[in-house]
Amino acid sequence: MSIIEISGGVCAPKGFKAAGIHCGLRKNRTKKDLALIVSEVKASAAGVYTSNLVKGAPVVVTKRNLENGVAQAIICNSGNANTCNSNGIELAEGMCALVERVSGIKAEDVIVASTGVIGMKMTLDPMEQGIDGLYAALGNNSEDANEAIMTTDTVKKSVAVEFDLNGVKCRIGGIAKGVGMVCPNMATNLIFFTSDVAISPEMLRAALSADVKSSFNMVSVDGDQSTNDTCCIMANGLAGNEKITKDGKDFKAFCRALRHCSVKLSKMIAKDGEGATKLIECNVRGAKTVKMAKTVAKTVIKSSLVKAAMFGADANWGRVLCAIGYSGEKINPLSIDVEFASKVGKLLVCRDGYGVDFDEDFAKKLLSEDEIKINIDLKLGACKAAAWGCDLTYDYVKINGDYRT
Amino acid sequence: MSIIEISGGVCAPKGFKAAGIHCGLRKNRTKKDLALIVSEVKASAAGVYTSNLVKGAPVVVTKRNLENGVAQAIICNSGNANTCNSNGIELAEGMCALVERVSGIKAEDVIVASTGVIGMKMTLDPMEQGIDGLYAALGNNSEDANEAIMTTDTVKKSVAVEFDLNGVKCRIGGIAKGVGMVCPNMATNLIFFTSDVAISPEMLRAALSADVKSSFNMVSVDGDQSTNDTCCIMANGLAGNEKITKDGKDFKAFCRALRHCSVKLSKMIAKDGEGATKLIECNVRGAKTVKMAKTVAKTVIKSSLVKAAMFGADANWGRVLCAIGYSGEKINPLSIDVEFASKVGKLLVCRDGYGVDFDEDFAKKLLSEDEIKINIDLKLGACKAAAWGCDLTYDYVKINGDYRT
Numbered sequence: 085m086s087i088i089e090i091s092g093g094v095c096a097p098k099g100f101k102a103a104g105i106h107c108g109l110r111k112n113r114t115k116k117d118l119a120l121i122v123s124e125v126k127a128s129a130a131g132v133y134t135s136n137l138v139k140g141a142p143v144v145v146t147k148r149n150l151e152n153g154v155a156q157a158i159i160c161n162s163g164n165a166n167t168c169n170s171n172g173i174e175l176a177e178g179m180c181a182l183v184e185r186v187s188g189i190k191a192e193d194v195i196v197a198s199t200g201v202i203g204m205k206m207t208l209d210p211m212e213q214g215i216d217g218l219y220a221a222l223g224n225n226s227e228d229a230n231e232a233i234m235t236t237d238t239v240k241k242s243v244a245v246e247f248d249l250n251g252v253k254c255r256i257g258g259i260a261k262g263v264g265m266v267c268p269n270m271a272t273n274l275i276f277f278t279s280d281v282a283i284s285p286e287m288l289r290a291a292l293s294a295d296v297k298s299s300f301n302m303v304s305v306d307g308d309q310s311t312n313d314t315c316c317i318m319a320n321g322l323a324g325n326e327k328i329t330k331d332g333k334d335f336k337a338f339c340r341a342l343r344h345c346s347v348k349l350s351k352m353i354a355k356d357g358e359g360a361t362k363l364i365e366c367n368v369r370g371a372k373t374v375k376m377a378k379t380v381a382k383t384v385i386k387s388s389l390v391k392a393a394m395f396g397a398d399a400n401w402g403r404v405l406c407a408i409g410y411s412g413e414k415i416n417p418l419s420i421d422v423e424f425a426s427k428v429g430k431l432l433v434c435r436d437g438y439g440v441d442f443d444e445d446f447a448k449k450l451l452s453e454d455e456i457k458i459n460i461d462l463k464l465g466a467c468k469a470a471a472w473g474c475d476l477t478y479d480y481v482k483i484n485g486d487y488r489t
Numbered sequence: 490m491s492i493i494e495i496s497g498g499v500c501a502p503k504g505f506k507a508a509g510i511h512c513g514l515r516k517n518r519t520k521k522d523l524a525l526i527v528s529e530v531k532a533s534a535a536g537v538y539t540s541n542l543v544k545g546a547p548v549v550v551t552k553r554n555l556e557n558g559v560a561q562a563i564i565c566n567s568g569n570a571n572t573c574n575s576n577g578i579e580l581a582e583g584m585c586a587l588v589e590r591v592s593g594i595k596a597e598d599v600i601v602a603s604t605g606v607i608g609m610k611m612t613l614d615p616m617e618q619g620i621d622g623l624y625a626a627l628g629n630n631s632e633d634a635n636e637a638i639m640t641t642d643t644v645k646k647s648v649a650v651e652f653d654l655n656g657v658k659c660r661i662g663g664i665a666k667g668v669g670m671v672c673p674n675m676a677t678n679l680i681f682f683t684s685d686v687a688i689s690p691e692m693l694r695a696a697l698s699a700d701v702k703s704s705f706n707m708v709s710v711d712g713d714q715s716t717n718d719t720c721c722i723m724a725n726g727l728a729g730n731e732k733i734t735k736d737g738k739d740f741k742a743f744c745r746a747l748r749h750c751s752v753k754l755s756k757m758i759a760k761d762g763e764g765a766t767k768l769i770e771c772n773v774r775g776a777k778t779v780k781m782a783k784t785v786a787k788t789v790i791k792s793s794l795v796k797a798a799m800f801g802a803d804a805n806w807g808r809v810l811c812a813i814g815y816s817g818e819k820i821n822p823l824s825i826d827v828e829f830a831s832k833v834g835k836l837l838v839c840r841d842g843y844g845v846d847f848d849e850d851f852a853k854k855l856l857s858e859d860e861i862k863i864n865i866d867l868k869l870g871a872c873k874a875a876a877w878g879c880d881l882t883y884d885y886v887k888i889n890g891d892y893r894t
Contacts (some may be wrong), residue, residue: 138814138822138842168807170843202807203844311811388793402573402607406716409543417543437543438575439608478883 087247087344093226096244096257097280098322099124103221104232107214109163109206116232118211120218121158121276122187127320129155129195130289132296133313140165140312141172142196145180149192153285155318157183158195158276160233162261164206166198167311178208186219195316197274199235199261202311230259233274237261241352247341249334252325254281256341260349262303262356273300275315275349281338282321283328291339292317299346302382302471303354317342350472355455360474362454364394369468370461376413377462377469383411384458385473394456395475399424399447401433404458419463426453492749493651498631501649501662502685503727504529508626509633512619514568514611521637523616525623526563526681527592532725534560534600535694537701539718545570546577547601548719550585554597558690560723563600563681564588565638567666569611571603572716583613591624600721602679604640604666607716631664638666638679646757652746654739657730659686661746665754667708667761678705680720680754686743687726688733696744697722704751707787707876708759722747755877760860765879767859769799774873775866781818782867782874788816789863790878799861800880804829804852806838809863824868831858 094102102121109117131150133143149155159179166172176198180191198206221228230240244257262273283291296315321327328334355363366384371377384390387407393400401422408415422434428450433442450456499507505528512523536555538548554560564584571577581603585596603611626633635645649662667678688696701720726732733739760768771789776782789795792812798805806827813820827839833855838847855861 136811136814137820138810165807168810168839168843202811203839205844311814402570405543405573406541406607409541409716415542434573434608438573439610 087245087341090244090246090255092224092244092257093230093242093259094121094257094276094278095224095226097255097278099280099320100257100278101222101224102226102229103218103223104225104228104230105214105218105221107218108210109161116228117161117163118214118218119160119229119232120183120222121229121278122189122222123156123278123318123320125320125322126154126156126193127318128153128283128285128288129316129318130285130292131195131314131316132292134311136311138168138311140167140198141169142166142176142198143312143314144173145176146195146197146314146316149180149194153289154193155195156189156193157187158197158316158318159183160197160199160274161211162199162233162235164198164200164204165202165312166206168203169206175206175208179211182208182211182215186215197312197314199233199274199312226257226259233259233261235261236358237356239352239356241349241356243345243348245341245344247337249281249325249337252323254323254325255279256345258345258349260353262353273313273353275300277317277342277345279317279319280321280323281319281328282323282325283319283338287328287330287335288317288319291335291342295339295342295346298469299343299350302378302469303350303473354472354474357474359477361477362394362456362475364456364458364473364475366458366460366471366473367468368460368462370463370465371467371469372465374467374469377467378471379413380408380411380415380460380462381469381471383407384460385471388476391473391476394451395477397448397451399431399433399442399444399451401439404460405434405437408460415462416464421461421463423459424450425457425459426450426455428453491652492746495649495651495660497629497649497662498635498647498664499526499662499681499683500629500631502660502683504685504725505662505683506627506629507631507634508623508628509630509635509637510619510623510626512623513615514566521633522566522568523619523623524565524634524637525588525627526634526683527594527627528561528683528723528725530725530727531559531561531598532723533558533688533690533693534721534723535690535697536600536719536721537697539716541716543573543716545572545603545717546574547571547581547603548717549578550581551600551602551719551721554585554599558694559598560600561594561598562588562592563602563721563723565602565604565679566616567604567638567640569603569605569609570607570717571611573608574611580611580613584616587613587616587620591620602717602719604638604679604717631662635664638664640666641763642666642761644757644761646754646761648750648753650746650749652742654686654730654742657728659728659730660684661750663750663754665758667758678718678758680705682722682747682750684722684724685726685728686724686733687728687730688724688743692733692735692740693722693724696740696747700744700747700751703874704748704755707783707874708755708878759877759879762879764882766882767799767861767880769861769863769878769880771863771865771876771878772873773865773867775868775870776872776874777870779872779874782872783876784818785813785816785820785865785867786874786876788812789865790876793881796878796881799856800882802853802856804836804838804847804849804856806844809865810839810842813865820867821869826866826868828864829855830862830864831855831860833858
């Protein structure tokens with residue numbers, strides 16, 4: 085089965101429209117701050133949420149609305165995370181009610197999300213005034229919706245693919261905001277998928293849960309975990325495929341297409357990490373278990389010292405070895421190989437836990453590229469995993485030193 | 490019982506001499522790189538080491554030498570961590586043999602430590618040439634030894650106290666190097682204590698283990714954990730107190746004095762965190778267990794976003810709440826109070842999980858001080874803990890972006 089990338093974002097699948105406007109939650113009038121995505125018909129829906137015990141009010145409301153596995157619209161604002169506000173639930177429910185007022189879609193079929201500063205008072209007023217214009221703007225406008233959910237993101241993150249289920253063309257589209265698994269105060273990662281595949285809510289939930297574990301959950305910018313992280317999907321069935329209701333060939337094909345989209349957005353999120361100048365991919369193989377591979381990959385990606393070395397294009401492999409050593413996994417220090425790679429080539433820097441001689445000039449050249457791979461072989465088993473992150477730069481500190489003002 | 494701070498560092502207790510010289514491990518001739526601390530007589534001794542599975546060779550040798558609870562000297566170099574070298578054990582044993590050669594103290598009674606770059610080849614040559622001069626320089630020279638163990642440390646970290654055990658004056662002295670629990674590649678935290686207290690090796694070990702858990706283990710600069718972290722103590726009994734061989738009044742008094750020294754050095758290490766401009770102390774109370782209090786305090790201290798906000802003097806309490814939420818402890822988000830404090834005053838910013846109105850100008854003034862407290866009340870129980878860290882600054886990135894060159 086082939087997966088072909090197409091344009092259109094969340095509007096690529098049949099029966100979906102989107103819009104994004106500036107309603108006034110942000111002072112900057114040139115920055116859109118309210119997004120809406122609507123399906124023509126009711127859709128199977130599923131969500132995965134932050135595990136932070138301090139949760140944004142929208143997460144609580146969306147979770148409840150998706151209990152029956154059905155949704156038809158997504159509303160999302162940026163500029164305020166609606167978190168740690170005493171009337172937060174009321175506000176999140178109010179946003180759903182606004183969608184019902186203009187579209188007739190029931191409030192309990194609406195997914196709601198917010199991103200911005202935590203603990204800042206919020207009112208519905210700007211959204212009440214903007215909702216008619218937002219609804220009127222619905223169309224093939226995935227990019228507007230994408231812009232409206234951004235905070236410190238510097239690029240829009242969008243994907244869409246077409247694939248084949250038993251002779252029927254199907255599509256998945258997605259938009260994301262986020263600068264890592266990273267920013268509590270920015271209520272960071274929001275990912276919204278749409279699809280025209282016919283699939284039961286149960287199987288959609290299974291697909292999304294499995295997918296997130298090896299994609300978005302493997303992204304780290306600074307190890308902080310947001311209060312508002314949310315990844316949702318609506319699948320409305322308009323492609324006309326035979327409905328997926330159990331595991332099998334079609335389900336696996338759908339999962340592969342979803343994974344293609346998730347990995348692509350994950351890399352975009354990692355590369356756009358706050359202040360980042362390069363994408364770092366850590367590939368671990370030879371692990372005893374997938375858990376071991378994942379833990380080691382994430383520990384390396386999260387190490388401030390590894391990240392700072394990558395910023396400086398410094399082949400400081402000792403820091404990689406050190407991070408592997410404190411990952412908590414029972415690795416064998418004397419069976420570890422480490423290799424750096426980028427588009428200019430590969431360089432083995434450590435074999436069986438000891439350094440090997442290498443050309444420092446070539447290392448510098450290799451690490452000066454904007455996409456770096458750290459390949460680790462633990463030589464203990466056959467399991468592998470990948471994680472994505474970015475370098476640690478002056479600008480990360482600058483962006484986060486005074487975010488609220 | 491009163492604990493009085495005195496001068497003299499590791500030479501303050503009776504019967505200890507120290508020296509520090511430049512032997513040539515470092516290219517910079519103005520930077521001392523080899524330290525020696527010697528006791529007149531054999532001493533009870535104990536050590537606590539990194540839990541990183543990638544361990545420096547000196548850690549392996551010191552651990553073995555301290556198995557019998559006896560030592561008489563400490564030798565330590567900076568400039569090279571002697572880690573991930575295939576002949577590392579041989580080199581570490583060689584350093585102990587050099588001490589035996591000049592002093593007659595048996596090699597197996599020597600504590601050895603190294604700090605510097607990981608995975609860089611090392612030879613004994615400069616130390617072989619320097620050892621006679623080092624031994625000849627032994628005297629009341631705690632400061633020279635302190636300087637010789639520094640890497641990116643910007644200040645010497647030294648402490649000494651005098652206290653009373655049943656009418657007998659006793660002393661503990663200590664020197665430390667380290668810029669957090671932080672730097673794998675700098676083989677970071679080394680702490681050497683001396684004491685003239687008479688105490689059995691078993692009780693000395695018990696005192697040190699308990700002490701480290703609530704002092705040095707509660708310091709974090711960036712969450713990275715070194716391959717070479719070592720904290721050792723020698724107690725030679727020359728004070729003449731009745732030997733401590735079991736728990737009781739004297740043991741508790743000794744532990745209190747040791748804790749005084751450890752907390753003081755911990756704060757100095759945190760404040761000297763790489764690039765740091767301020768010391769952050771996180772006090773957690775109202776926890777159900779001490780473990781809960783410690784975990785929450787360390788999670789807050791380690792959050793890059795909290796650290797960056799402190800650098801910017803930004804009262805962004807949402808980030809504190811968020812870090813508490815992802816600590817992994819079962820806190821109740823709706824029973825958390827957060828207060829910022831410094832020498833200019835205190836400021837409650839969050840009550841029962843929701844923001845309270847506060848004066849932003851006063852907050853800025855309060856957070857612009859160089860010692861900040863983040864006080865958290867979880868209101869779930871009676872346990873408490875403290876952790877120490879520093880802010881995240883441009884200079885941290887600068888120092889670590891190209892450490893090897």
